[in-house]
Amino acid sequence: MSASNGRSGLTVMVLGADGYIGWPMAMHLSRLGHRVVAVDNLARRRWDREGGTYSLVPLRSMGQRVRRWEAVTGNQIVWRRADLRNAPAVNALFQEFRPHALVHFAEQRSAPFSMVDRRHAELTQVNNLVGTLNLLFAIRDQVPDCHLIKLGTMGEYGTPNIDIEEGYIDIEHNGRRDRLPFPKVPGSFYHLSKVHDSNNIHFATRAWGVRATDLNQGVVYGFETDDTVLHPDLNTRFDFDSIWGTALNRFCVQAAVGQPLTVYGKGGQTRGFLDIRDTMACITLALENPADRGECRVFNQFTEQFSVLQLAELIAKGRKAHGLDTTIAHVPNPRIELEEHYYNAKHQHLLDLGLQPHLLADTLLDSVIAMVEKRSDKVDAVLLEQPSVSWKTGGNEVWDRYSTHKTAGPPRAVRGEEAPQKAR
Amino acid sequence: MSASNGRSGLTVMVLGADGYIGWPMAMHLSRLGHRVVAVDNLARRRWDREGGTYSLVPLRSMGQRVRRWEAVTGNQIVWRRADLRNAPAVNALFQEFRPHALVHFAEQRSAPFSMVDRRHAELTQVNNLVGTLNLLFAIRDQVPDCHLIKLGTMGEYGTPNIDIEEGYIDIEHNGRRDRLPFPKVPGSFYHLSKVHDSNNIHFATRAWGVRATDLNQGVVYGFETDDTVLHPDLNTRFDFDSIWGTALNRFCVQAAVGQPLTVYGKGGQTRGFLDIRDTMACITLALENPADRGECRVFNQFTEQFSVLQLAELIAKGRKAHGLDTTIAHVPNPRIELEEHYYNAKHQHLLDLGLQPHLLADTLLDSVIAMVEKRSDKVDAVLLEQPSVSWKTGGNEVWDRYSTHKTAGPPRAVRGEEAPQKAR
Numbered sequence: 001m002s003a004s005n006g007r008s009g010l011t012v013m014v015l016g017a018d019g020y021i022g023w024p025m026a027m028h029l030s031r032l033g034h035r036v037v038a039v040d041n042l043a044r045r046r047w048d049r050e051g052g053t054y055s056l057v058p059l060r061s062m063g064q065r066v067r068r069w070e071a072v073t074g075n076q077i078v079w080r081r082a083d084l085r086n087a088p089a090v091n092a093l094f095q096e097f098r099p100h101a102l103v104h105f106a107e108q109r110s111a112p113f114s115m116v117d118r119r120h121a122e123l124t125q126v127n128n129l130v131g132t133l134n135l136l137f138a139i140r141d142q143v144p145d146c147h148l149i150k151l152g153t154m155g156e157y158g159t160p161n162i163d164i165e166e167g168y169i170d171i172e173h174n175g176r177r178d179r180l181p182f183p184k185v186p187g188s189f190y191h192l193s194k195v196h197d198s199n200n201i202h203f204a205t206r207a208w209g210v211r212a213t214d215l216n217q218g219v220v221y222g223f224e225t226d227d228t229v230l231h232p233d234l235n236t237r238f239d240f241d242s243i244w245g246t247a248l249n250r251f252c253v254q255a256a257v258g259q260p261l262t263v264y265g266k267g268g269q270t271r272g273f274l275d276i277r278d279t280m281a282c283i284t285l286a287l288e289n290p291a292d293r294g295e296c297r298v299f300n301q302f303t304e305q306f307s308v309l310q311l312a313e314l315i316a317k318g319r320k321a322h323g324l325d326t327t328i329a330h331v332p333n334p335r336i337e338l339e340e341h342y343y344n345a346k347h348q349h350l351l352d353l354g355l356q357p358h359l360l361a362d363t364l365l366d367s368v369i370a371m372v373e374k375r376s377d378k379v380d381a382v383l384l385e386q387p388s389v390s391w392k393t394g395g396n397e398v399w400d401r402y403s404t405h406k407t408a409g410p411p412r413a414v415r416g417e418e419a420p421q422k423a424r
Numbered sequence: 425m426s427a428s429n430g431r432s433g434l435t436v437m438v439l440g441a442d443g444y445i446g447w448p449m450a451m452h453l454s455r456l457g458h459r460v461v462a463v464d465n466l467a468r469r470r471w472d473r474e475g476g477t478y479s480l481v482p483l484r485s486m487g488q489r490v491r492r493w494e495a496v497t498g499n500q501i502v503w504r505r506a507d508l509r510n511a512p513a514v515n516a517l518f519q520e521f522r523p524h525a526l527v528h529f530a531e532q533r534s535a536p537f538s539m540v541d542r543r544h545a546e547l548t549q550v551n552n553l554v555g556t557l558n559l560l561f562a563i564r565d566q567v568p569d570c571h572l573i574k575l576g577t578m579g580e581y582g583t584p585n586i587d588i589e590e591g592y593i594d595i596e597h598n599g600r601r602d603r604l605p606f607p608k609v610p611g612s613f614y615h616l617s618k619v620h621d622s623n624n625i626h627f628a629t630r631a632w633g634v635r636a637t638d639l640n641q642g643v644v645y646g647f648e649t650d651d652t653v654l655h656p657d658l659n660t661r662f663d664f665d666s667i668w669g670t671a672l673n674r675f676c677v678q679a680a681v682g683q684p685l686t687v688y689g690k691g692g693q694t695r696g697f698l699d700i701r702d703t704m705a706c707i708t709l710a711l712e713n714p715a716d717r718g719e720c721r722v723f724n725q726f727t728e729q730f731s732v733l734q735l736a737e738l739i740a741k742g743r744k745a746h747g748l749d750t751t752i753a754h755v756p757n758p759r760i761e762l763e764e765h766y767y768n769a770k771h772q773h774l775l776d777l778g779l780q781p782h783l784l785a786d787t788l789l790d791s792v793i794a795m796v797e798k799r800s801d802k803v804d805a806v807l808l809e810q811p812s813v814s815w816k817t818g819g820n821e822v823w824d825r826y827s828t829h830k831t832a833g834p835p836r837a838v839r840g841e842e843a844p845q846k847a848r
Binding site: 178 | 545
């Protein structure tokens with residue numbers, strides 16, 4: 001078996017398949033004819049229950065989702081509950097499925113969550129690091145040809161005053177040259193955990209000949225794909241609170257409930273963004289054009305750059321086209337980050353593989369703003385309150401505010417809970 | 425209280441004070457008039473017992489050491505057994521002693537150990553990362569002015585084809601400039617763990633204003649300092665096996681028992697080295713000239729560069745001066761590393777602070793070779809057998825060979841064991 005033996009019919013384990021992107025990804029690859037094994041420990045739903053947060057779009061359980069997917073499309077997705085920190089469980093999955101590729105989302109992915117306190121920082125870093133280590137050893141020992149596609153983040157780079165290259169940079173120094181990993185200055189314990197993973201993966205490619213693609217993804221927006229729209233049971237998450245929601249989602253929800261959009265500081269913080277449908281396309285391109293043995297390929301996965309203030313203005317403009325008013329407010333920045341900086345990140349590799357980007361302005365008009373307006377009565381305004389988790393002093397107050405309030409939250413179906421499932 | 429309030433009388437926690445450098449460091453700082461709190465979880469002695477390895481120089485327990493130190497010098501060292509992974513224990517230490525500075529050696533520090541198998545890789549990375557995270561949060565929350573002096577390793581950099589700067593490099597790229605962390609390509613899960621720590625510490629200086637000095641240390645040799653020589657009870661470790669011993673120690677022991685020195689591969693692997701007495705001086709210089717608040721200062725801490733083959737030849741020459749014969753053999757390299765490469769690492773900062781280096785050739789002649797010759801009957805030859813832990817396939821065979829053999833090992837006093845102590 002070879003990881004590069006064709007453009008369909010691959011066995012792909014989607015790790016973190018219950019997440020915002022994981023679930024649409026599982027469906028997308030299943031639709032394309034790949035054999036999808038969906039794996040998750042359901043930690044994200046547990047953190048919602050603990051913290052009092054929820055998806056504004058109602059979610060079904062993984063069991064209900066895969067049954068609905070088969071009913072609607074005739075395609076099967078294998079669903080397995082497992083925790084990647086559990087090495088025997090990881091090894092059992094590899095033995096059973098012998099995957100051609102892994103699409104690895106199975107990490108704690110919120111920067112504010114990682115900054116709440118010591119415990120959240122440790123949880124984030126140990127969870128992410130140990131899960132990824134277990135995957136690397138399982139690849140080495142069981143399926144050395146398996147292609148690891150790991151979701152990283154553009155946040156690994158920080159905001160250097162030079163162009164951001166895709167993973168590596170040619171440095172000339174004192175008359176000599178080398179191509180070295182691009183220096184990274186990540187801005188939270190979460191972002192640091194992704195850098196730790198990137199470094200461990202890079203080593204495994206060099207030492208063991210693992211094939212890896214490290215996708216440094218921008219901020220993903222949108223919640224509808226060709227597959228989620230087939231049936232409400234196939235929905236994916238829409239987070240809007242200050243811990244799990246992106247600034248873009250939070251802004252849309254603030255506007256819908258008549259609050260000003262709260263821009264942190266000056267709002268010059270610039271980041272890369274992409275439509276969730278482009279995420280589907282990018283990961284599929286990486287899967288179907290695998291890295292070579294021993295290669296640690298890095299793609300910057302985003303399509304457009306915006307500053308936070310530009311985002312707020314785009315939303316105001318999008319809402320205006322729907323006849324809706326919006327105000328923008330600047331609030332003290334709870335994060336430690338530059339609010340005015342140079343930002344020019346390369347993102348050519350995926351375009352070279354054939355990516356055809358969607359544009360933010362279109363998606364906002366077509367889907368996000370309309371959905372949020374329709375569901376604005378389901379918004380618990382407490383989850384929008386500022387300030388959010390402080391990078392200096394932590395976020396226990398925010399965590400307490402959210403979790404204490406949750407009894408007054410929306411109904412069970414909207415909170416996105418499911419009955420506990422037996423651990424595998 | 426300020427961390428920069430004077431050149432003596434500081435309260436310093438030496439973390440990992442039972443280790444090869446930790447114990448001499450505790451004595452050295454105590455001699456200089458600092459109030460030393462020696463902290464260790466005794467993991468290194470446990471790993472010896474588990475793996476069947478031992479120090480060629482007999483070791484006393486920490487309790488015996490600090491009692492002897494006080495009897496000989498009149499100086500007190502406070503000894504506390506604690507595990508840095510235990511956050512409440514770390515917080516209790518901070519509350520009790522409110523340290524001006526931490527000298528942080530408390531990490532699993534063997535590259536081969538980290539490469540034995542998945543479990544050893546996870547143990548190394550989680551142990552090192554969580555301990556350091558707990559220190560950073562304790563500093564932020566309890567003694568924000570505390571100066572963290574962290575022992576890193578030159579191995580964090582790998583062997584780039586450009587000059588290695590001290591922590592940061594000025595990069596000019598596409599007409600713009602920035603000063604960024606020097607790109608790192610570490611060569612084992614141990615070395616990766618030190619990079620993870622460096623990245624976390626760098627973040628804590630930026631986000632919380634922590635003062636940190638990151639000492640990227642070369643390979644340390646020698647086992648005698650001004651303090652260890654005062655009494656045999658004050659000895660520090662001398663490791664010679666293929667898991668814990670450096671190539672230099674292993675070579676000296678191989679020669680003493682009449683074996684050829686086993687150079688891995690071509691032997692062109694070049695590294696920085698320093699005398700343990702220079703380590704004492706460097707850390708003292710860092711302590712008494714602390715980093716500023718928010719500064720993450722990086723010093724490359726070594727004094728001379730040698731290739732592995734040059735080391736072997738130096739030892740042969742040193743032994744010849746004692747009338748002893750030596751042969752050198754090249755064996756297959758169990759590690760993944762370049763065996764011929766450019767290597768030029770800067771190490772100016774500590775010289776600027778006043779460091780006066782000792783030279784390797786002198787120390788070898790004066791102390792190491794003579795001691796090893798004298799104790800060659802205590803050497804368990806099994807611990808010298810090659811190949812050692814393989815970077816490709818791991819080291820369970822080596823671990824089994826060592827640990828199975830240990831019942832035939834040297835007497836208890838030489839194995840360096842001590843009775844279990846009550847955990848704090």
